[in-house]
Structure formats: structure tokens, C-alpha cells
Amino acid sequence: MLEQHLVNGVILGAGYALIAVGLTLVYGILEVVNFAHGELYMVGAYAALSLTLAGAPYGWAAPAAVLAVGAVGWVAYRCAIRPTLGRPYEAAILATLAVSIIVQNGARLIWTATPREVPSPLAYQVVEIGTVAVTSQQLLVLGVAVAAFGGLHLLIFHTRMGRAVRACAQSRDGCLMVGVDVRRVAAVTVVIGGALAGLAGVAMAPVYNISPTMGTGAVFKAFAVVIIGGMGNVLGAAAVGLALGLLESLVGGYFTLTARDAVGFLGMIGVLLLRPQGLFARRVRA
Amino acid sequence: MLEVRGLGRAFLGVAALRAVDLTVRPGEILGLIGPNGSGKTTLFDCLTGMQRPDAGRITFRGQDITGGRPDEIARLGLVRVFQNVRVFGRLSVRENLLASGQEHRERMRWARLPGLPRLARAERADLERGASLLARVGLAGRLDVPAGLLSYGQQKLLATAMALMTRPRLLLLDEPVAGVNPSTIEMVKAWIRELNAGGLTVLLIEHNVEVVTELCGRIAVLDAGEKIAEGPPEAIRQDARVLEAYLGR
Amino acid sequence: MRWLAGLALGAAVAAPFVLSSDYALHLAVMACVYLILASSLNLVMGHGGLLSLAHPAFFGAGAYAAALLAIRGAPFLAGLAAALALAAAAGAAVGLPALRLSRHAFVMVTLSVTLLFQILALNWTTVTRGPMGIPGIPLPALLGVTIATKTQFYYLMLALALACIASVVVVTRSPAGRALMAVRESDVLAAALGINPLRYRLQAFVIAAAWAGAAGAGYAHYISIVDPSVFDFYWMESLLVMVILGGPGSVAGVAAAAVVFTAVPEWLRVSQDLRMVLYGAILLAAILFLPEGLSGWLAARRTARALRAEQARA
Numbered sequence: 059m060l061e062q063h064l065v066n067g068v069i070l071g072a073g074y075a076l077i078a079v080g081l082t083l084v085y086g087i088l089e090v091v092n093f094a095h096g097e098l099y100m101v102g103a104y105a106a107l108s109l110t111l112a113g114a115p116y117g118w119a120a121p122a123a124v125l126a127v128g129a130v131g132w133v134a135y136r137c138a139i140r141p142t143l144g145r146p147y148e149a150a151i152l153a154t155l156a157v158s159i160i161v162q163n164g165a166r167l168i169w170t171a172t173p174r175e176v177p178s179p180l181a182y183q184v185v186e187i188g189t190v191a192v193t194s195q196q197l198l199v200l201g202v203a204v205a206a207f208g209g210l211h212l213l214i215f216h217t218r219m220g221r222a223v224r225a226c227a228q229s230r231d232g233c234l235m236v237g238v239d240v241r242r243v244a245a246v247t248v249v250i251g252g253a254l255a256g257l258a259g260v261a262m263a264p265v266y267n268i269s270p271t272m273g274t275g276a277v278f279k280a281f282a283v284v285i286i287g288g289m290g291n292v293l294g295a296a297a298v299g300l301a302l303g304l305l306e307s308l309v310g311g312y313f314t315l316t317a318r319d320a321v322g323f324l325g326m327i328g329v330l331l332l333r334p335q336g337l338f339a340r341r342v343r344a
Numbered sequence: 345m346l347e348v349r350g351l352g353r354a355f356l357g358v359a360a361l362r363a364v365d366l367t368v369r370p371g372e373i374l375g376l377i378g379p380n381g382s383g384k385t386t387l388f389d390c391l392t393g394m395q396r397p398d399a400g401r402i403t404f405r406g407q408d409i410t411g412g413r414p415d416e417i418a419r420l421g422l423v424r425v426f427q428n429v430r431v432f433g434r435l436s437v438r439e440n441l442l443a444s445g446q447e448h449r450e451r452m453r454w455a456r457l458p459g460l461p462r463l464a465r466a467e468r469a470d471l472e473r474g475a476s477l478l479a480r481v482g483l484a485g486r487l488d489v490p491a492g493l494l495s496y497g498q499q500k501l502l503a504t505a506m507a508l509m510t511r512p513r514l515l516l517l518d519e520p521v522a523g524v525n526p527s528t529i530e531m532v533k534a535w536i537r538e539l540n541a542g543g544l545t546v547l548l549i550e551h552n553v554e555v556v557t558e559l560c561g562r563i564a565v566l567d568a569g570e571k572i573a574e575g576p577p578e579a580i581r582q583d584a585r586v587l588e589a590y591l592g593r
Numbered sequence: 594m595r596w597l598a599g600l601a602l603g604a605a606v607a608a609p610f611v612l613s614s615d616y617a618l619h620l621a622v623m624a625c626v627y628l629i630l631a632s633s634l635n636l637v638m639g640h641g642g643l644l645s646l647a648h649p650a651f652f653g654a655g656a657y658a659a660a661l662l663a664i665r666g667a668p669f670l671a672g673l674a675a676a677l678a679l680a681a682a683a684g685a686a687v688g689l690p691a692l693r694l695s696r697h698a699f700v701m702v703t704l705s706v707t708l709l710f711q712i713l714a715l716n717w718t719t720v721t722r723g724p725m726g727i728p729g730i731p732l733p734a735l736l737g738v739t740i741a742t743k744t745q746f747y748y749l750m751l752a753l754a755l756a757c758i759a760s761v762v763v764v765t766r767s768p769a770g771r772a773l774m775a776v777r778e779s780d781v782l783a784a785a786l787g788i789n790p791l792r793y794r795l796q797a798f799v800i801a802a803a804w805a806g807a808a809g810a811g812y813a814h815y816i817s818i819v820d821p822s823v824f825d826f827y828w829m830e831s832l833l834v835m836v837i838l839g840g841p842g843s844v845a846g847v848a849a850a851a852v853v854f855t856a857v858p859e860w861l862r863v864s865q866d867l868r869m870v871l872y873g874a875i876l877l878a879a880i881l882f883l884p885e886g887l888s889g890w891l892a893a894r895r896t897a898r899a900l901r902a903e904q905a906r907a
Contacts, residue, residue, distance in 0.1 A: 091697045141881050147696050148644045152837065153880045159830050159873030167866040274826065278708045281701040289697065316716035323709050330698065331690055392785060418787035426785070432778035435771075443775040446768045447787035463768070493900060510786055 061190045063311040064304065069196045069265075071303020072203035076258035077276055078283035078295040079207070080251035086290030087227050087247045088143070090150045094134050094158040096277030097165075098252040102127045102259025103268040104165055107176045116178040120260045127256025128249050130161070135248040140241060158273070165270040178264035199261045206257055207296065210250070219246055227290075282322035286329045288336025298337070345370045345405060345514055345545050346391070346422070352399030353386055360386040361397070362569040368514065373536070373546040375560035375577075379590055382566040384549045385427065388516055392424045393417045405513065419447060421513035425520065427549070429499045433492030437483070437502060440491050441474030442467055445509035470509065477505040481531060497524050501532075514545045521552055533559060557581070565589065598845070605751055609744040616859075618743040622815060624855040625750035626808050629757045630828070631835040631851040632844065633804035636761050639841030640770065641797045642777030644696075646829055647687055647703035648805050650710040651680040653823035655806025656813040657714065660727045663814065669733035669740075673810045680806020681799050688798040692791055711824035726820025733814045740814075750811050757804045761844055764800065773797050774842075827869065834872050837879045838886050846888025 081095045105126040109119035138153035180194035214220040226243045255276075259268075283302055287294030302322055310318035329337060346368035353361040361383045368374050376384050389395040391402060393414040402410045404422050418424075432440050449466050478484050481501045486494070491502060500520070507515060520536070521529045529552070536559055540546055550556050556563060557577040565573040565580060567589040573580055580586055612618055630652060637645050655676035662672040691702045714721045721727065733740045733749070740749055764770045773793045776783045780790040813819045831854060839850030858868050883890055 085697070089697075091701060138877065145884075148642075149880055149884060151644060151697070151700055152833070153877055155833070156873045156877035156880060159876065160870050161873075163866045163869035163873065167864070167870060274708065278705055281705055285698060285701065289695075314716070316712065319712050320709070323705055326702070326705065327690070330694060330702065334694060334698070394781070394785075413789075414781075414784040415787050415789045418785055423787075424785055426782070430779055430782040430785075432775045432782065434778060435774060439771060439774075442768075443771045443783070443788070444786045446772065490896065493896070506786060 059311070061188065063307045065187075065190045065192055066196075067304035067307030068300065069192070069199050069303070070307055071300035072200050073258045073262045073299075074279055074283055074303050075296040075299030076203050076206060077255045078280045078287070078299045079210070079292055080254035081277075081280045082284045082287065082290055082292055082295040083254075084248055084251040085284070086292065087223060088139065088244055089147075090139055090143075090154070092134070092139070092248070092251070093151060093154040093277070094138070094161060095154075095251070095255055095280065096273030096275075097158045097161040098127050098131055098134075098273075099255040099259040099276045100165060100268070100270060100273035101130050101161065102256030103176065103263035103272065104169060104259075104270075105256075106260045106263050107169070107174055107268065110177055116176075116180070116264070123260045124253055124256050127259070128253045131249045131252025131256070132245060134161075134252070135245050139248060140244065143241075143244065162270055162273060169270065171270055173267040173269040175267055176263040181264040193265070195261075195264045199258075199265065202257055202261045206254055210254075210292075213250070219243070223247060279322050282326040285326050286337055288338045291336060291338050294336060294338035346547070347403040348387075348391070348400065349403075350400035351387070351390060351397050351402065353383075353390055353395060353397045359569050361390070364400070364566070364569070364571050366564055366571065368545060368547055370545055371540070371543065372561050373540050373548060373559050375556045375563040376547060376549045376566065377551070377556060377563060377580075378566035381568075382589075383569040384566055385518065386569075387566070388424060388518055388549065391417075391516065392422065415447075418510060421511070422516070423507045423510050423512035423514070424516040425504050425507045425518060427518035427522070429496065429503055431491040431494075431499050431502055431506070434490055436488050437478070437491050437494070438471065438474075438487040440502060440506055441478075441509055442470055444506035445470040445474065445511075448510050474505065474509055477508055478502070481505065481535060497528055500524065501528075504532075504535075508539070512544065514547065515539075517546060517548045517550075519549055519551065521550065521555055529555065601848075602755075605755075609747055615743060618747060620856055620859055622743060622747050622750050624852045625747065625754040626812050626815075627831065627835065627851040627855050628754040628848055629750075629804055629808040629811075631832055631839070631847050632754075632758050632761050633801040633808075634832050635836050635839070635841060635844065635847040636764065636797050637801045638836050639843065639847065640765055640777065641773050641794055643692075643794060643798070644700050645703045645798065645801075646700060647691075647706045648801070648832060649824050649826070649828040650687075650707040651683055651802040651805035652809040652812075652828065653710055653714065653819075653821075654683050655680040655809030656819045656823050657721060657727070657809075658806070659810035660730050660813045660819040661720070663730050663733075664727060669735055669814065672733075672814075673807060676806040676810035677803045680809070681803040683806075684799040684802025685795070688795045688802075692794050692798065707824055707826070707829065711821050714821035714824060721821070724821060726818055726822075728818040730813055730817045730819065732817075746811075746815050750815070753807055753811055757807070758844065758848060760800070760804070764797070765844070769793055769796060827865075830869060830872055830876075834876050834879075836886075837876060838883070840886030840888030840890075840892075843886065843888035843892075846886055850886070 077099055081092060084090060084092050102123050105123035106116070106119050109122055110116055114122070134154065134157045138157045139150060142149040142153050178195055180198055183194040184191050185194060185197065214223060222243050223246065226240060279302065283298045284295055287298035302325070305321050306318050309321050348364060348366040351361050351364040352359065364387065376387070378384055386395065390397045393409070393412045396411045400410070401408060404420060407420065409417050409420065409422070432443060435443065475484065475487070483498060483501055491499065494502060504520065521532055524532065533555060536546060548556070548560065560577060562575060563577055563580045564571055565586050572585045572589060573583045608621055609618060612621060630648065634645070634648050637643050658679040659672035659676040662675050663669070687703070687706050691699050694702060715723055735749070740746055772783065772788045775788060776790040776793055783790055809823065835850040835854050836847055839848070840846035879886065885893065
């Protein structure tokens with residue numbers, strides 16, 4: 059049983075890592091906590107649902123859904139983040155919170171609050187590795203996470219836009235001096251961060267049931283991961299996300315469900331009391 | 345009154361302050377000068393608890409205040425006026441003055457509820473003191489204006505008045521006449537002299553050479569985080585190391 | 594301003610005689626609940642400058658405390674006292690660590706607290722009976738009178754609401770309130786003048802939490818059942834609209850917004866989900882174009898007029 063919990067934990071952790079990295083990336087570059095981030099995760103799942111319901115096979119629906127999330131992320135950026143960039147922090151938080159309210163309740167309006175299932179052929183293919191059983195869908199989550207981080211690394215370190223993003227992470231003014239369009243960098247960052255969350259939503263949707271409030275639960279965990287790992291620290295978010303998934307799986311397997319949900323929250327409180335800057339001190343690295 | 349021994353502070357490997365010793369005697373006006381980046385503001389930050397020194401000790405009126413909390417240090421009587429003007433922008437001038445003075449009244453435990461006579465008396469007294477301070481610098485009659493709407497120079501004067509409301513023993517002034525027009529400079533100089541004559545000790549950062557030499561009995565010079573000279577203005581003006589620090593860049 | 598307040602007070606007291614339907618009276622009761630919640634949140638958000646998303650947590654804590662005592666036969670006032678105490682204690686427990694954090698972390702932690710309280714309510718079934726909640730909360734009795742009709746509930750909640758607003762006014766006009774607002778403007782400057790930012794922020798936070806708990810106690814008795822939905826984010830969303838649109842820091846503005854936003858959505862007869870989408874849109878528009886709320890906008894016009902008069906004189 060232990061191995062099964064561990065494997066489930068790694069998959070869960072991969073999902074957490076994807077969501078948390080998107081959140082911390084946006085914070086690291088823009089110093090904005092995007093409260094609509096969880097909704098982008100949810101939109102990914104529901105976009106996949108709509109497309110598969112409309113007849114598209116999961117294999118096509120998935121990437122299309124991610125594109126849809128990217129678009130929603132861009133709209134969120136344009137309506138809530140860009141206008142509040144120069145203003146005190148509450149403005150951006152409240153604005154993204156407002157977007158989250160609109161999107162979440164909009165989803166309830168369109169699809170109702172009843173949990174739904176996203177059909178995917180991979181969700182029923184079971185693969186046995188030794189004593190452990192996983193579905194292909196779960197392996198997909200893992201594969202997607204690895205590919206996404208690899209892609210992110212390539213983007214940040216080997217493209218011109220990536221260099222601009224890194225420059226802006228160091229200093230917004232330095233960025234302007236070198237002639238980088240800060241707004242472009244901001245838009246790209248938000249879209250990528252959102253796409254990561256959307257990717258998680260699309261990949262994980264067939265594993266669990268989806269509901270319009272799934273974003274809130276996800277963002278709760280993402281906050282914990284980001285605070286524990288250090289706000290703005292991408293590697294920290296990935297590592298802590300993975301660790302949280304593992305811990306939750308173990309605690310949930312051997313103790314109660316409430317205990318499982320409390321793990322992240324307790325970790326967050328502990329870190330805030332003892333080492334508020336996070337376990338890995340604040341550096342922005344991708 | 346203030347003793348600084350061996351103060352050191354570094355960030356990211358760069359030493360902003362290095363083994364700085366400084367003494368401020370009661371009743372004097374001590375000037376602190378040095379090229380930009382020499383550590384003057386960092387020194388002020390360490391004195392007021394806004395930054396924690398990495399080395400050294402700060403003693404104020406016999407008490408060790410190294411690494412203390414800013415509000416505690418202020419309540420002991422070491423108060424600072426910032427270089428970039430700070431006032432409570434959306435509060436009226438009246439509220440700014442009252443807020444500045446209220447932590448420094450004796451025993452205000454029961455004088456907390458509005459409407460009680462003791463509170464009304466205490467606030468009236470504070471307001472009179474504040475109004476006379478403002479009148480001294482030409483800001484009378486503007487009590488109900490939101491502080492953020494005053495001009496830059498007026499805000500600077502208000503900020504100093506606010507610091508004075510705290511009944512400080514030692515006032516740290518960070519470039520009080522920077523960006524201020526010449527007639528106001530004269531008024532500020534006279535004001536500082538009057539306050540000093542009334543018993544206020546002053547530690548003054550200033551780039552304006554005239555102001556420093558006219559007001560200060562002694563001057564200390566910082567360069568690259570170290571104190572390179574100390575003494576009366578005439579001596580400092582001729583000190584070779586000081587000239588080199590300012591010119592040899 | 595004072596005559597306006599008097600007028601509002603008169604209207605509030607006379608309301609049950611004017612409102613005809615039971616439904617309208619229900620709205621009046623809910624308006625009082627929101628008055629308490631919005632005014633206390635305004636103390637923290639508007640006067641204190643802190644974006645606290647933990648308010649529903651304290652509301653729900655108060656509701657559960659009152660419910661648990663009431664079903665065991667405790668008198669209403671005991672339940673109310675317990676609600677106040679529990680909510681205040683929770684406020685202190687959350688505020689002490691959370692108020693030392695960076696502003697972003699503070700918002701995230703307060704949101705997490707509300708979510709966590711909801712998880713606790715759902716899962717700690719031995720105490721809270723989980724999703725089924727605690728039904729059958731008896732009617733409150735005060736000074737020998739059992740409060741049963743909507744009109745009676747209205748006057749009870751109105752009394753609490755007036756007490757809450759009065760306490761907020763007293764706090765904001767006191768030296769502590771001035772210190773709080775000074776800290777809001779610049780915590781660095783306040784500290785440099787001898788004001789301890791944490792102390793005054795915590796005071797406001799705990800007072801606000803206590804009032805949220807009181808509202809919870811009243812609400813629990815009114816709807817006679819408490820379940821984890823008291824921690825729903827829906828409460829926070831409504832409160833945000835009321836505080837932001839009313840004008841953070843304006844007691845009268847927020848009070849007016851609380852009443853308006855309790856009544857108007859009901860009149861519009863739209864589904865809950867659509868209402869929340871509209872709330873979100875209104876909130877976004879307010880943040881982008883009217884961040885100080887309506888009262889702030891009015892005040893800004895007044896100041897601009899005064900400034901023009903000043904300049905004309907000079």
C-alpha cells in the first residue's frame with residue numbers, strides 16, 4: 059500500500075507543482091498575487107469538458123482547452139492586472155478577486171454546480187508497475203508536468219522573451235532602461251502562468267470529478283505551497299508542490315481526510331511563524 | 345546623549361557602515377555630512393531601529409537601543425524627520441499633529457474615549473502646541489486641509505512639526521532644507537537655532553554647506569561607510585581627507 | 594450629516610410599520626446582519642487599510658458558538674457572549690501572527706483561514722454535525738420576551754447593528770482610531786513617531802471579529818439552523834461590494850451600501866449565480882474607476898471645491 063500512496067502522491071504533487079509554479083511566477087515578475095489563478099485551473103477542466111461533450115476526442119480537446127485558458131488568462135490580465143499595475147497592492151488583489159468571482163459564478167451559471175466527469179480514454183487504461191496500479195491519465199499528468207517544466211526552462215533561458223522576463227524579475231526599472239516592453243512581459247507571464255494552471259486542470263480533470271468551485275480548493279493549496287516555498291521562487295514552488303502531494307497522499311491514506319487538508323495549511327502557518335520568507339529564500343529563478 | 349560604538353551594517357556583501365563611532369553631546373547641533381552613498385541615511389536607519397546593525401552598539405541616554413523597535417525608540421525621545429517627505433496624506437493637518445503627539449502624553453489610559461473631558465483637555469493642549477509650531481513656520485490656519493494637498497515645502501515643515509510634537513530629546517533631521525526655496529531656508533535655520541536654544545539636541549544630515557557651517561558646533565564626515573573626520577566646521581573645511589572625499593571622485 | 598443620520602435612524606425604527614410583506618421584513622433583518630458585518634469589516638479594511646478575507650470565519654464561529662449553547666438550553670445572552678468571546682479569541686489567534694506578515698501573505702492567510710474553518714465545520718462532525726449542520730436552534734428570549742416574529746427579530750438585530758455602528762464611530766474618533774488611520778497611511782512614519790502599528794491593527798482586527806461573531810449569533814437564532822454554508826465565500830463577496838462601493842473608511846457610506854446591496858439584488862430577482870457574476874463585475878468596475886467608493890468620490894468633489902476656493906483666495 060505504501061508504494062501506491064507514494065505514487066499517487068507524486069502525481070498529485072505534479073499537479074500542485076504546475077498550479078503553484080504558475081502562481082509564483084506571476085508574483086515573482088509582477089509582485090501581484092493573482093487571485094483568479096485557481097479559476098484558470100478550473101476553466102481548463104471545463105473547457106476540456108465542453109469540447110469533449112461537443113464531440114472532440116480528449117486528445118484534441120486537451121490542447122485546445124489549454125489555449126482557451128491562455129486566452130482567459132490574457133483577458134484577466136487586460137482587465138484586472140494591467141490597469142492596476144502601478145497602484146497599491148490591494149487594487150490588484152481585489153481586481154483579480156473580482157475576476158475570480160465572475161469566472162467562478164459564470165461557470166456555475168453555465169454548467170451548474172453539479173460535479174461532472176470529463177471523459178478520457180486514458181482514465182480507464184490501468185498500468186501496473188510492480189505492486190502499484192496507475193491509470194494512463196495519471197501518467198499523463200506526470201508527463202505533462204515534466205514537459206511543461208522543461209518547456210518553461212527552455213522558454214526562460216533560451217529565448218529572447220525569456221531573457222526579458224528574467225530582466226524584469228530582477229528589476230522593473232532596469233527592464234525599462236534596456237527597452238523591454240514591460241507590459242508585453244507582464245502579459246506573457248500571466249498567460250504562461252495561467253496556461254500552467256490550465257494544463258493541470260486539463261490533465262487532472264479526468265482523474266477526479268470537476269466542479270465550479272474546484273479552483274478555490276486548488277488555490278488554497280497553491281497559496282500554501284507558494285508561501286512555504288518562498289514567494290517568487292519557482293524551483294521552491296515545484297519542490298514544495300511535489301512534497302505536499304506526497305505528504306497529503308500519505309496522511310490521507312493513513313489518517314483522516316480532514317488531516318490531509320490540514321497538512322498544507324499547517325505547513326503554511328508553521329513557515330509563516332518560523333521563517334516567513336519561505337523555506338527557500340526569495341529568489342526568482344525559472 | 346547618544347553614543348555609537350563600532351557600528352557596522354552590510355547588505356549583499358557591501359559594507360554600508362564600517363566601525364562607525366559617534367557621540368552626540370546634550371544640547372549640541374552635530375552635523376553629519378559626506379558624499380552621496382556614504383552611509384548617512386543607513387546610519388539614521390540603524391539609530392531609529394529601521395535597520396538592524398550587524399555590529400556595534402547604540403546607547404541613548406544610558407539605554408542600549410541597538411536593534412530596538414522603531415516605535416519604542418521614538419517613545420524614548422529619539423525621533424527622526426525623513427528625507428523624502430512623509431506625512432499622513434489623507435488625514436487633515438490637525439489629525440497629523442494630534443496623531444504625532446498622542447503616544448507621548450503621560451498616562452493616557454482612561455483618556456481614550458472621545459467625549460471624556462480628560463481627553464478633550466489633552467487634545468486641546470496638544471492642538472495649541474501644534475498650532476503654535478505651525479504658526480512659527482507660516483502654516484497657521486490650514487488645520488483642516490488634508491496633509492497630502494500641501495505643497496512640498498509645507499509638507500516638509502509639517503513633518504518637522506510632527507516630530508516636535510513627540511517632545512523629542514534628540515531630533516534627527518535628514519536634509520531639512522533640500523529642495524526648499526531660499527527664504528524658507530533662512531526661516532528653517534532660525535527655527536532650528538531657536539529649538540536648540542530651548543534645549544533640543546539635533547543631529548543633522550545636510551548637503552547645504554552654508555547651513556551646516558552656520559548651525560553646527562561640530563561636524564562628522566562619513567565616506568564609504570567610515571567616519572573620516574570630526575571636529576568644528578573650520579577644521580573640517582580644511583581637512584584634506586574631507587576635500588578628497590568630496591572632490592577626488 | 595447629523596440630521597441625515599437622525600433621519601436614517603427614524604426610518605429604521607419605523608420600518609416594520611411601513612413594510613408590508615413578510616419577505617420585506619426578512620430583507621430588513623438581513624440588512625441589519627449585513628450592517629454589522631460590513632461596518633466591522635470597514636473598520637479593518639477602510640480605517641485600517643487591511644484586506645482581510647477572514648471575516649466570514651469569525652461570523653461562522655460566532656454562529657456555531659451560539660448554536661451549540663442554545664441547543665443545550667443556555668439563555669440567548671450566554672450564547673451571544675460565547676459568540677463574542679470565541680470570535681474575538683479567533684480574531685486574536687489569527688491576527689497576532691497574520692498581521693506581522695507582508696501584505697500579500699496577510700490576504701492569502703486570511704482567505705485560507707476562512708476556507709479552513711469551513712473544512713473544519715464540514716469534517717468535525719462530532720461537534721458541528723458536518724454538512725447537516727445544527728438544526729432546531731430555539732428562539733431567543735430577552736428580558737422575558739421571546740423573540741419569535743420577524744418584526745421582533747428585526748428590532749433585536751437593529752439594536753445590535755446600532756451598537757456596532759456606535760462602537761465603530763467611538764473607536765474611529767478615539768486616539769486609537771487616529772493611530773489606526775495613521776498606520777494605514779504610513780506604518781513607517783507612524784512607528785517613527787512612537788505609534789506601534791501591530792497593536793492598533795490587532796485591536797481593530799479583534800473588535801471587528803467580535804462584532805462578526807455577534808452577527809453570527811443573531812443570524813443563527815434567526816434562521817434556526819447553522820451549517821457550513823455560513824463560511825461560504827458568498828458572504829465575503831457581498832461584503833467586499835458593500836465596503837468598496839460604500840467607500841472604505843466611510844461609516845455612513847458603507848452602512849448605506851449594506852442596506853442597498855441587501856435589498857436591490859432581491860428586487861432584481863436574478864439567480865444567485867448571475868447575481869454573483871454581476872457583483873464581480875461591479876467590484877471590478879469599482880476597483881478600476883471608483884476605488885474610494887461613492888462616498889470617497891463625493892468627498893473628493895468636496896475637497897476639490899474647497900481647494901478651488903482656497904486657491905481663489907490666494
